[in-house]
Amino acid sequence: MDIVLLNGGGVDSLAAALILKNSGHTLHSLHVQFDYPASASMVVAAKAIADAYCADQVVVTVAGLVPWGMNAPEATPTGRYRSVPNLQLVVSGIAASYATRNGYSYIANGVKNQEVWGNGFEPAISALIANHNHSQLKQPLLFMRPLSALDDAAVYALVAGNSVLNQTVSCLSSPPCGTCFKCLLRKSHNLS
Numbered sequence: 001m002d003i004v005l006l007n008g009g010g011v012d013s014l015a016a017a018l019i020l021k022n023s024g025h026t027l028h029s030l031h032v033q034f035d036y037p038a039s040a041s042m043v044v045a046a047k048a049i050a051d052a053y054c055a056d057q058v059v060v061t062v063a064g065l066v067p068w069g070m071n072a073p074e075a076t077p078t079g080r081y082r083s084v085p086n087l088q089l090v091v092s093g094i095a096a097s098y099a100t101r102n103g104y105s106y107i108a109n110g111v112k113n114q115e116v117w118g119n120g121f122e123p124a125i126s127a128l129i130a131n132h133n134h135s136q137l138k139q140p141l142l143f144m145r146p147l148s149a150l151d152d153a154a155v156y157a158l159v160a161g162n163s164v165l166n167q168t169v170s171c172l173s174s175p176p177c178g179t180c181f182k183c184l185l186r187k188s189h190n191l192s
């Protein structure tokens with residue numbers, strides 16, 4: 001099947017690409033670039049994943065929506081970064097539009113099991129796809145979440161030794177802050 005992979009350039013995106021590709025699917029990488037401090041690095045990381053696992057790739061740039069500006073810390077008080085729901089809606093809309101325009105029926109992301117209710121993406125894209133499928137458009141869209149049964153440890157176990165792993169980017173600061181949840185997780189797996 002042809003699947004639009006929402007590819008952020010991180011470890012989860014790599015794991016999702018790996019699973020879907022190994023299942024025989026054809027992946028079309030879609031990276032949505034916001035103006036995070038690390039955005040330039042994230043584009044490069046997404047490209048590395050796409051070069052390895054995807055048939056083609058696009059980058060969509062959406063500027064001016066990151067509310068805290070370029071220099072504010074990206075971590076929440078709990079240490080795990082959360083995007084604001086509006087950004088997730090933007091990503092969902094772009095993904096649905098891109099899939100529809102190209103005749104692809106599936107959209108996949110790298111959201112893990114513990115992130116479902118804390119991440120705005122899932123409810124956003126579910127609502128969007130429900131609306132889409134009630135429209136007059138011929139082709140229904142389906143949402144796939146290949147990491148749905150996995151936690152961080154399982155994802156890192158899956159990508160251990162992968163040649164693209166070192167090229168992934170997890171922190172939204174540039175250079176990586178070294179102190180946020182994602183930086184600490186990388187360190188614990190001997191990743192810079």
Ligand SMILES: [Zn+2]
Nearest residue numbers: 171177180183
């Ligand atoms: Zn960090």
